[in-house]
Amino acid sequence: MQNTPPEQTPPCHCHGGFIAEHDHGPCVNHALERAATLCRERGVRLTPQRLRVLELVWRSSRPLQAYALLEELRVQQPTTAAPIVYRALDFLIQQGLVHRIESQNSYAACRHPDAVHDGQFLLCTHCGRAVELESRPVSEQVRAAAEGVGFEVSQQTLEVHGLCPRCQGGPQHG
Amino acid sequence: MQNTPPEQTPPCHCHGGFIAEHDHGPCVNHALERAATLCRERGVRLTPQRLRVLELVWRSSRPLQAYALLEELRVQQPTTAAPIVYRALDFLIQQGLVHRIESQNSYAACRHPDAVHDGQFLLCTHCGRAVELESRPVSEQVRAAAEGVGFEVSQQTLEVHGLCPRCQGGPQHG
DNA sequence: CATCGACTGTTATATTGTAACATATAACTC
DNA sequence: GAGTTATATGTTACAATATAACAGTCGATG
Numbered sequence A, B: 001m002q003n004t005p006p007e008q009t010p011p012c013h014c015h016g017g018f019i020a021e022h023d024h025g026p027c028v029n030h031a032l033e034r035a036a037t038l039c040r041e042r043g044v045r046l047t048p049q050r051l052r053v054l055e056l057v058w059r060s061s062r063p064l065q066a067y068a069l070l071e072e073l074r075v076q077q078p079t080t081a082a083p084i085v086y087r088a089l090d091f092l093i094q095q096g097l098v099h100r101i102e103s104q105n106s107y108a109a110c111r112h113p114d115a116v117h118d119g120q121f122l123l124c125t126h127c128g129r130a131v132e133l134e135s136r137p138v139s140e141q142v143r144a145a146a147e148g149v150g151f152e153v154s155q156q157t158l159e160v161h162g163l164c165p166r167c168q169g170g171p172q173h174g
Numbered sequence C: 001c002a003t004c005g006a007c008t009g010t011t012a013t014a015t016t017g018t019a020a021c022a023t024a025t026a027a028c029t030c
Numbered sequence D: 001g002a003g004t005t006a007t008a009t010g011t012t013a014c015a016a017t018a019t020a021a022c023a024g025t026c027g028a029t030g
Helices: A025-042 A048-059 A066-076 A082-094 A136-148 B025-042 B048-059 B066-076 B082-094 B136-148
Strands: A098-101 A106-109 A119-124 A130-132 A152-163 B098-101 B106-109 B119-124 B130-132 B152-163
Touching: A025 A048, A048 A066, A048 A082, A048 A106, A066 A082, A082 A098, A082 A106, A098 A119, A136 A152, A136 B136, A136 B152, A152 B136, B025 B048, B048 B066, B048 B082, B048 B106, B066 B082, B082 B098, B098 B119, B136 B152
Parallel strands: A119 A152, B119 B152
Antiparallel strands: A098 A106, A119 A130, A152 B152, B098 B106, B119 B130
8 A cells, every 4th residue: 555646646545546544634625626616617606505515525435325414414504404405416416526326325526526427436335435436448338338239328327336445355344 | 938948049129229119928928937947946936926026027118116016016916015015126136137227216127137247227318218238348347447446346237328219319209 | 743934914114305385695687 | 776587595295215123924844
């Protein structure tokens, strides 16, 4: 587990791979600023509620479910109800800032929201962490295979279950 | 409804592609017989309930949701309750006879249950039909990409949304 | 025929997600 | 800035999806 050189790399290792623990705060802040910029550029409104949900999703080490988010929102605002969460998630998903993990009814922050891309996740069945794969070749091959049978692709989702590097070969918990 | 498949070709076009309507009955019967054989070989019990659910899933031209299945079961047995359906589906999925479509909370018959394989579906957003892709190269490439980041794959699901050949280029309904 | 394990029947409830409508806030126009 | 429109939020109620728990039944096996 070697360190990656800090120069020219994104502000944290979050941008790829199953990684060791680290101070996640700066990554979150950077992501939120980036999201704000993107929304400004797109002329859509990243309201405080939406920002708050995005922050919670980013802070979590694994995908969150809607009602877990709801509970967290209720810490500060006990009257918050389900539609608040779902509306915020709808918006964030539309903007490509959050992905929905279909097989878990959960929601994960998108690590590279700049370019629209397909949802591709590696989901560790042991520690519950999720990592975005974002393999362009896979996307392309899927598209080619679909077009090969005359299917016009608009969206694809890939969810891969298994064991992340840290959870392989031992009973220790991640 | 013959006792044994007389030749080596599959009995209908169901085995691949978005296809024209046809008499689906023989395909269903063949599939159910094949399922019975597989279960016998595996030493597991394809009970009447399970067989009934499998038949309903096969008869449907598109994936069915659990409560839709429940309604159909209730036609013959009005007291049937949700757990019946979910237990049957659990079994059928375990045996690879049915796939769950995660993005739709729905269930589709597996067209080639002989060999265990990954769930890969083309889902038409217009007519609602689903077709299994079953592209081995895609599976392999996904596995390779995952292993490339040290992830040990146990299961993968791919769901591709878009327009099937029949639903492209026109407002007519499929 | 006793017993053990698997399957089914049933009730109740948990979890996940939306409809609908009232209110509030932002953005736009004059 | 007042009026107007569109968008976002607050709130209640409920729909849709899924499971827990336990009692009863059936089937194989010794």
